[in-house]
Amino acid sequence: MTTASGNELKRLHGLPVRLRSIHIPPVYYFLILVFLVGGTLDQIFADGQIFSNPAIMLNIIVRSVALGIVAVGQTLVIIGASIDLSVAYTISITAVMSSYIMQGKTANVPLAILEVFGIGLLIGLVNGLTITKLKVNPFIATLGTSLIIKGIINATFSNYTGSVPKSFEYFGYGTVGPIPVSIIILLLIVLVGWFLLSNTKFGSHLYGVGGNSEVARLSGVRTDRVLIGAHVICSMTAILAGLFLVSQMRSGAPWVGPNGVYDLNSIATTVIGGTALSGGKGGVWGTLGGVLIFGVLETVFNQLGVNPYLKTVLQGAIIVIAVASYTIRSKKEAA
Amino acid sequence: MTEQTFATESSTTRTSSALMEVNSITKRFPGVLALDNVSVQFFPGEVHAVVGENGAGKSTLMKIMAGAYIPDSGEIHLEGRKISFTHPKEAQVAGISIIYQEFNLLPERTVAHNIFLGREPSKFGVVDIRQLNKRAEEMLKEIGVEKLISPTALVSTLSVAEQQLVEIAKAISFKAKVLIMDEPTAALTYTEVKLLDDLIQRLKNRGMAIIFISHRLIEVFDIAEKITVLKDGQLVKTVNKTDVTPADVVFLMVGRTLDHYYPPLGKPEDFGEVVLNVKNASNQFLKGINFELRKGEVLGIAGLQGSGRTELAQALFGVAPFKSGAIHLHGKAIAIKSPVKAIKNKMGFVTEDRKSEGLASRQPIRDNILLTVRAIQSIFGVIYKDGIGKSRKLVPMLGKQVDIRADSFDREVQFLSGGNQQKVVLAKWLASDADVFIFDEPTRGIDVESKASIHDMIRDLTRRGIAVLMISSELPEIVGMSDRILVMCDRQVAGELPAKSSEQDIMLVATGHSIKTRAENTSAAGKE
Numbered sequence: 001m002t003t004a005s006g007n008e009l010k011r012l013h014g015l016p017v018r019l020r021s022i023h024i025p026p027v028y029y030f031l032i033l034v035f036l037v038g039g040t041l042d043q044i045f046a047d048g049q050i051f052s053n054p055a056i057m058l059n060i061i062v063r064s065v066a067l068g069i070v071a072v073g074q075t076l077v078i079i080g081a082s083i084d085l086s087v088a089y090t091i092s093i094t095a096v097m098s099s100y101i102m103q104g105k106t107a108n109v110p111l112a113i114l115e116v117f118g119i120g121l122l123i124g125l126v127n128g129l130t131i132t133k134l135k136v137n138p139f140i141a142t143l144g145t146s147l148i149i150k151g152i153i154n155a156t157f158s159n160y161t162g163s164v165p166k167s168f169e170y171f172g173y174g175t176v177g178p179i180p181v182s183i184i185i186l187l188l189i190v191l192v193g194w195f196l197l198s199n200t201k202f203g204s205h206l207y208g209v210g211g212n213s214e215v216a217r218l219s220g221v222r223t224d225r226v227l228i229g230a231h232v233i234c235s236m237t238a239i240l241a242g243l244f245l246v247s248q249m250r251s252g253a254p255w256v257g258p259n260g261v262y263d264l265n266s267i268a269t270t271v272i273g274g275t276a277l278s279g280g281k282g283g284v285w286g287t288l289g290g291v292l293i294f295g296v297l298e299t300v301f302n303q304l305g306v307n308p309y310l311k312t313v314l315q316g317a318i319i320v321i322a323v324a325s326y327t328i329r330s331k332k333e334a335a
Numbered sequence: 336m337t338e339q340t341f342a343t344e345s346s347t348t349r350t351s352s353a354l355m356e357v358n359s360i361t362k363r364f365p366g367v368l369a370l371d372n373v374s375v376q377f378f379p380g381e382v383h384a385v386v387g388e389n390g391a392g393k394s395t396l397m398k399i400m401a402g403a404y405i406p407d408s409g410e411i412h413l414e415g416r417k418i419s420f421t422h423p424k425e426a427q428v429a430g431i432s433i434i435y436q437e438f439n440l441l442p443e444r445t446v447a448h449n450i451f452l453g454r455e456p457s458k459f460g461v462v463d464i465r466q467l468n469k470r471a472e473e474m475l476k477e478i479g480v481e482k483l484i485s486p487t488a489l490v491s492t493l494s495v496a497e498q499q500l501v502e503i504a505k506a507i508s509f510k511a512k513v514l515i516m517d518e519p520t521a522a523l524t525y526t527e528v529k530l531l532d533d534l535i536q537r538l539k540n541r542g543m544a545i546i547f548i549s550h551r552l553i554e555v556f557d558i559a560e561k562i563t564v565l566k567d568g569q570l571v572k573t574v575n576k577t578d579v580t581p582a583d584v585v586f587l588m589v590g591r592t593l594d595h596y597y598p599p600l601g602k603p604e605d606f607g608e609v610v611l612n613v614k615n616a617s618n619q620f621l622k623g624i625n626f627e628l629r630k631g632e633v634l635g636i637a638g639l640q641g642s643g644r645t646e647l648a649q650a651l652f653g654v655a656p657f658k659s660g661a662i663h664l665h666g667k668a669i670a671i672k673s674p675v676k677a678i679k680n681k682m683g684f685v686t687e688d689r690k691s692e693g694l695a696s697r698q699p700i701r702d703n704i705l706l707t708v709r710a711i712q713s714i715f716g717v718i719y720k721d722g723i724g725k726s727r728k729l730v731p732m733l734g735k736q737v738d739i740r741a742d743s744f745d746r747e748v749q750f751l752s753g754g755n756q757q758k759v760v761l762a763k764w765l766a767s768d769a770d771v772f773i774f775d776e777p778t779r780g781i782d783v784e785s786k787a788s789i790h791d792m793i794r795d796l797t798r799r800g801i802a803v804l805m806i807s808s809e810l811p812e813i814v815g816m817s818d819r820i821l822v823m824c825d826r827q828v829a830g831e832l833p834a835k836s837s838e839q840d841i842m843l844v845a846t847g848h849s850i851k852t853r854a855e856n857t858s859a860a861g862k863e
Contacts, residue, residue, distance in 0.1 A: 200460050204444075208452050211441035218403055218439060219505075220424030220453035281443040 026329070027273045027289035030322055034293050038300040050303045058180065064295035065182040066091070066241040067265055068288060071273075072193040073237030074266035075287045079197065080230045081210040081279025082131060082138040087238040087266055088257035089149035090123050094242025096153055099162040099252030106165040116239050123149070124235030128228030146263070153254045160251040172248035182244060189237065193284035196233075206230055211280025238262070268315070269294055272322045293318060353412070354379040354544045355400070355431070355513050360409035362395055369395040370406070371568045377513065382535060382545045384559035386552070387588055388784055391565040393548045397515050400546075401433035402426030413513070424453065432511035434502050434519055442491035447471035449490055450505040474504040478534050496527050496640045503531070507538065514538060516547040525810065525842060526639060532558055550783065552581045553811065564588055585783055597815030598794035600834050605631040606818070609666075610802040611771055613651070616660030620646035622827050624660070628771065628804060631797045635817025636806040637841050643826040644806045645687060648773045651804070652684040653677045664771070678707055683764030685757070687775040687806075694756060696749040700741060701730050703748055703759050707767035733762040737792060754785025761792060772796060774805045778812065790816060810838040 042050040050056050070087050077084045094116045101112035123145060130141040174181040197203035205226045208216035217223045241262065246252045257263075269290030275282025294315060301311040353376035362370040370392045377383050385393050398404045400411065402420030411418050413429055420426045426433075440449045447468045448455075456466040471486035480500050490498060499519070506514060519531060535545055535558055549555050555562060556576060564571040564587040571587045607630030616624045621643050628634050638644045649655045651662075653671040662669060664680055671677045677684070694703055708729075730744050737758040741751060748759055757777065764772060777793065778786040793816065797803055807813050813820055820832040822844040830844040 199462055199464065201455050201457050201462055202460060204448055204455050204462055205453065207444055207448070208441055211443055212439070215439045215441060216452065218401075218423045218433075218435065220422070220427050222422075222424075276443075280441060 025274050025283070025286035025289055026326065027286050027293070027322065030272070030318065031289050031293050031296070034296050034318075038296050041300060041304060045304050050300060056299060056303065058183070060292070060295040060299045061183050061186070062180050063298055064291045065186045066245050066260065067262060067269065067294065068186045068291040069189050069244065070234075070238050070241040070262050071266040071269045071287045071291050072189050072284050073234035075270045075273070075275050075282060075284050076193065076197070076206065076230045077138075077234045078267070078270050078275050078277060079210045079279055079282050080206045080227050081213070082227060082230065083142060083267065083277075084127060084231065084234045084238075085139065085142040085263050086123060086127060086146035086149060087234065087241075088261070088263040089146050089153065090120065090235055090238035091242040091245065091257035091260070091262055092252075092254050093119060093149050093153050094239045095246040095249070095252030095256045096157045096161050096254055097252070098243060099160075099164055099246050100157075102162060102164050102168065104163040104165050106167045109165065109168055113243070116243065117236065120235040120239035121232060123238075124232030125228065127235065128224075128231035131231070132224035132227050150258075157252075157254045160253050163251045164247055168247050169250065170247070171244055185240075185244070189240070190284050190288050197283055202226065202229060207280055209279075265294065268319050272319055274326055290322075353377060354414060356412045357396070357400065358410045358412070360396065360399060360406045360411070362392075362399060362404060362406050368568050370399070372409075373565070373568070373570045374409075375563050375570065375573060377544045377546055378561075379512075379542045379544050380539055381561060382539055382547070382559045383561045383563065384555040385546060385548050385563045385565065386550075386555060386584060387565035387571075391588075392568040393565055394517055395568075396565070397433060397517055397546070397548065400426070400513075401431055401515060403433075427509050427511075430510065430512035431515065432506040432509040432513070433515040433517070434506045435517050440490045440498055440501060440505075443489065445487050445489055446475075446484055446493075446501050446504075447486040449501060450474055450486075450508055452505075454509075470508075471504075474508045475500075477507065478504050479530065480504070494641060499527075500530075503534065511543065513544045513546065516545070518548050518550065525808070526846075528554065550781065550786070551809070552584060552783070555584070556581055588783060598791050600816075601632055601794075601797055601818045605797065607631050607800060610664065611651075611804075612661075612663040613657075614661040614663075616650070616657040616662060618646075618650055618655060618658045620655060620826060621650055621657070624650075624657075624828055626821055626828060626831070628802045630770075630800050630802050632818040633793060633797055633803045633805055633816050635813040635820040636804060636823060637808075637810065637813045637820055638823030638829075638845050640808065642823040642845065644808075644823055645775055646826070647823065648684065648775045648804070648806055651677070652682060652773060654684075678767055678769075681767070681769045681771065683707075683767060683769030683772045685760050685764065685772065685774045685777055687779060694748050694760060697747055699745045699747055700734070700739065700751075700759055701744040704730050704733055704744075704762045704766050707763050707769075729766060730762075733765050736765065737762045738788060752785070754781045754789070757781060757785070757789060758792075761789070770801050772801055772803045774803065774807075776807055777805060778807075778809070810841055813841065814838060 039048075039051050042048055070091065074084055074087065097119065098112040098116050101115055102108045127138075127142050127145055130136045130144070131138045134141075136144075170181060171185075172182060176184060195203075197206065205216060205221045205223075206229075208219065208221050209223045209226050213223050216226075242252075242257070245256050245260075249256065270282070270287045271277055272290035272293065273282065273284075273286030273288070275286060297311055297314055297318075301308065356374070356376040358374045360370050360373045361368075373392070373396060375383075375385075375396075385396065387393050395404060399406050402423045402425050405419075405421060411420075413431070418429060420429075423433075441452070444452075447464075447470075450471045451467055455462040456470060457463060468486045472481060475481040475484055475486065478500065480497075484493065484497055484501060490501065493501065503516075503519070506516070535547075539545055547559070560576055561573060562576055562579070562584060563573040564584060566588060574584075574587075609627045610630050611628040613624050613626050624647065626634070636644050636647060646655065650657045651671065653673045653676050656670070656672050662671065664682075669676075669680060671680065671682075674684070695706065734741075734744055739751075739755055739758045739762065741755065748756055751759065772793075774793065778789055781789065790812075793803055793805065805813075805816060807816075814835065814837075818834050820834070820836055820841060821828055822830045822832060822841055824845055832840060832844065
């Protein structure tokens with residue numbers, strides 16, 4: 001199929017390589033579209049009060065922080081042709097454990113953080129090892145981990161447990177000048193994710209493992225280590241998201257992860273962002289676009305007071321439309 | 336010359352001068368003894384071909400040498416030292432590079448990332464991308480293709496041949512002492528093979544040991560100094576090229592002489608009326624295609640890579656349809672806008688890429704054969720099934736007709752050899768009652784014996800009144816099989832040559848030299 005198309009393409013798109021390599025992920029066209037539609041609805045139903053209010057605009061991003069952080073981790077795992085369904089309950093266990101250990105005391109914060117990152121390391125290792133060494137399908141392996149964590153926290157905690165000290169709330173509510181700390185953290189995580197993927201050996205190897213694990217192995221890549229690494233990083237982003245959420249909620253509850261649907265939403269935003277579920281292709285900037293689309297929908301619908309289930313309908317439609325459009329695009333390119 | 340005598344002596348007397356040697360290697364897979372006590376020596380500055388039928392154990396031996404498989408028993412020595420690999424990386428570090436039979440590139444990554452996958456130039460785990468691209472460019476320069484391939488191009492945008500060149504660049508970038516190539520030329524055209532030959536000579540002169548597997552014996556005799564023949568996992572013999580003829584080697588491979596590679600061509604009385612008539616047809620890949628295809632003939636389509644050969648087949652079969660021009664099938668004007676349309680009009684397309692386009696590899700033989708029959712059935716009809724209606728007779732009948740060798744028709748096709756897989760594809764189209772067959776590289780990557788039987792089968796089809804369009808990059812195959820030859824160049828039909836034209840004439844037309852007048856004269860003479 002692609003035999004002559006390579007040459008054809010070169011002839012058709014005589015663009016300099018550098019220009020092509022910084023192409024914008026197509027998800028941002030969807031983001032603009034969602035913005036325009038949201039803006040129009042705002043004009044009609046709320047006299048433009050939503051989009052003219054900078055606080056609300058900023059809130060779009062703040063609302064997206066937890067999902068954004070964990071979606072970066074999910075992107076890494078999916079690029080490696082794996083998946084992580086345990087992030088929601090990893091977020092929950094982080095929220096309850098950290099809040100429980102802190103008990104409102106600043107002195108306990110370091111211990112709590114150390115503890116939850118230890119848990120994250122453990123979850124990531126269990127996921128990664130089950131998938132690579134026991135060769136369990138990633139979907140099943142992480143679903144299993146997820147159920148195990150769920151059982152443990154539901155058996156131990158029923159509702160709000162402990163509390164975070166005032167100092168720790170800085171994470172969720174603090175600002176640097178006019179910019180919320182949370183946004184800076186999200187951007188940092190995205191930047192780190194981008195750097196990992198595009199500029200490190202780990203990233204390069206991860207694309208290899210996801211693109212074709214056997215090719216990577218035969219090229220001398222230690223494929224298992226790379227995938228385990230991706231799972232550990234993914235669990236760590238879930239831990240960070242959990243810490244962020246608990247600092248906003250001031251106390252951890254076991255339902256925080258599943259209520260936010262962080263498992264499926266992080267997968268959805270990753271895929272909307274253009275990362276291939278089959279692995280080997282994609283990146284975190286696309287994912288950020290997907291997360292922002294969800295954020296805009298959330299905010300606009302909340303402000304307009306529309307039935308929240310309609311929002312879910314739209315989210316579903318967008319996933320399907322976005323992914324369908326990518327498939328059609330790539331088919332056109334191949335033809 | 337001196338090199339060869341040296342090699343002969345050393346292989347018999349001084350074993351210590353071998354660069355690499357495998358001793359009594361045995362490897363067993365579930366149900367198969369893939370290698371049985373095989374010992375071979377490889378010398379520096381020598382090109383060593385490993386030949387044998389599919390399933391002879393060639394690829395397994397190569398994979399063991401490259402550390403991808405661990406042998407059950409036996410030893411490997413490199414430069415006199417005993418080595419054992421548990422991971423391909425260890426073999427690479429030791430100086431053993433391999434190019435596998437299947438393409439081993441990541442389509443969504445750049446050429447540079449592919450070449451240096453696993454060895455990216457980096458500091459503290461951070462890849463120096465400028466250095467990466469620079470080094471990739473150097474590697475491409477080293478094999479003389481830097482003008483053809485950019486290090487920053489995505490591999491998915493390259494042609495099959497270009498991808499192969501990237502693989503070679505990757506393999507030699509390991510500073511290899513031993514370079515193993517598993518069918519390096521299967522996807523390459525004549526000029527590209529020449530390029531590869533030159534490359535191999537250069538690498539050889541640097542003192543590398545080059546080991547390659549090939550099904551093209553002509554090529555083996557062109558390039559190699561030594562030939563090792565494997566059969567059913569056992570070493571038959573290692574011979575010097577100068578001591579044997581290709582017929583000898585074929586005899587060693589199959590255990591019998593194949594006296595003819597090609598069935599006799601069709602006689603004028605075999606050819607019937609024009610079945611397919613293409614007039615001035617064009618699409619985005621092809622311009623102004625004109626030709627006729629007659630009942631009972633094999634029309635060979637020759638041309639270099641990128642000349643539009645495969646695109647022609649895809650256009651005819653509705654994969655990337657013609658946008659203008661006229662196509663008449665059995666005298667009726669039709670537009671073939673999709674493969675289903677083509678199948679309904681009794682066309683069959685045996686694709687170049689068996690794995691991705693020709694077979695559902697995880698499905699049993701039976702379902703693969705019935706695929707086309709089911710495709711043109713009504714959606715709500717009951718599908719042909721085991722023991723119901725036609726299929727019980729159809730599958731065994733076709734299986735027997737094309738001589739599929741498998742213990743059961745319920746065997747998944749992924750477990751069959753390349754030759755047997757190709758026969759399943761053939762049976763699939765026979766099942767649909769096709770009377771126009773398009774073959775795209777019918778014998779690519781297939782062993783000698785299966786090759787001959789596939790050629791026989793193609794000829795057999797024509798005797799039953801089927802019209803065959805056969806695309807091939809192997810000129811001997813074109814010359815040996817075609818009743819007429821269309822040569823493509825630059826996305827159009829550059830000329831038509833009569834049966835038994837010389838390879839040189841075909842090459843001339845394919846490279847854009849106009850011998851059109853001569854071709855027309857001869858073909859006109861042939862028609863009288």
